[in-house]
Amino acid sequence: MADRQLRQTKRAAAVLAAQLPTLLEPAATAGRQSLAHLIAIAEAITSALAVPTRTAPQSISQLLLAWGECKSQRSATICQVAHGCNERQLRERAASAIAAAQQALTTDPLPPAVTSFVGPVRLSDLIAGLTVSLGKLAQHFGARLDPASTQQALRALAVTLEERYPGHTIELRVPPVTAVQLGAFGEGPTHHRGTPPNVVETDPDTFWALCTGSLSWQQARDEHRLRVSGVHADQVSRMLPVIKH
Structure with missing residues (x-):
């Protein structure tokens, strides 16, 4: 079972790693806030993977609920990222953040659970939740996720309903x-x-x-x-x- 879960996590990580760079140009076209949001998502991945945990993780339902409850905090983080940087600097930071996230997502072995900004979570659930966030962001600037990421996000939403x-x-x-x-x-x-x-x-x-x-x-x-x-x-x-x- 553990080996199966690890394989599923690696596949989900690969899907997210492939999706991130495709949103850089659409985000840059949409402007500073979209770039800052993309940076925040990419940096959240790298930060979480740097802090593996053995603490009992929350479910994906709890994770998405917690994200909704800290909306003001997330908005403040995005504004802080955008503040004081021009679009060229933000684009460079986004490219760097995406590259770092891709490297972290393709590191072997991946930890089964990590510490996110809303607490301990299974890495597979964090990846699924962030894929949903990317879908929301892409929708904001008129882009779409690729088919693999779309399926990943939709399954995460369905599992959340099943848990709730x-x-x-x-x-x-x-x-x-x-x-x-x-x-x-x-x-x-x-x-x-x-x-x-x-x-x-x-x-x-x-x-x-x-x-x-x-x-x-x-x-x-x-x-x-x-x-x-x-x-x-x-x-x-x-x-x-x-x-x-």
Whole structure:
């Protein structure tokens, strides 16, 4: 099991290491704040990998929740990075930060858990969470993550829902990326074998928009971007958005 987890972490790290440099030019085009945000993400990777830990890690659900709660702190960090530097200097710092992060992510062996700025976390969860952050940043300046990073971010969001709402009442499907089973606030049947009677299916773009709060459940329903069956399936709307930052 440990070897399997390590292989999965190495694959996730390689995906993130490949994605980072592709966002440098779009961020530079978008301006100082976008560059500073990209720097903050890259430097967070390097800093965390420098501090491995044996402390019991928090879950990815707890990690994303903690990030949302320290939004003002993260904004202050980004402003501090941008302050006093022109765009050329910021671009150079971003390139350097990305190179350092890539080196850290491809170091062997990788630690199973690290100390992030919100506490101890499994490295695989930190990578997944930062991939979500990169997706949000890319969306801000009109770019998209590559397919491997997109899948990584969407799976992280689905796992977060699964952790926050455990159960077997609703099956949430995002083909071809992932599928998870969720509870229904104690109101629905608990299904033990096969497919639950309540199913929600949507496409990756809609799932991303719902999880990040850029699309409401009702709007997605009105635009026929959801396929919903079962009396409890609409309770997924109460679980969204996943992140509020």
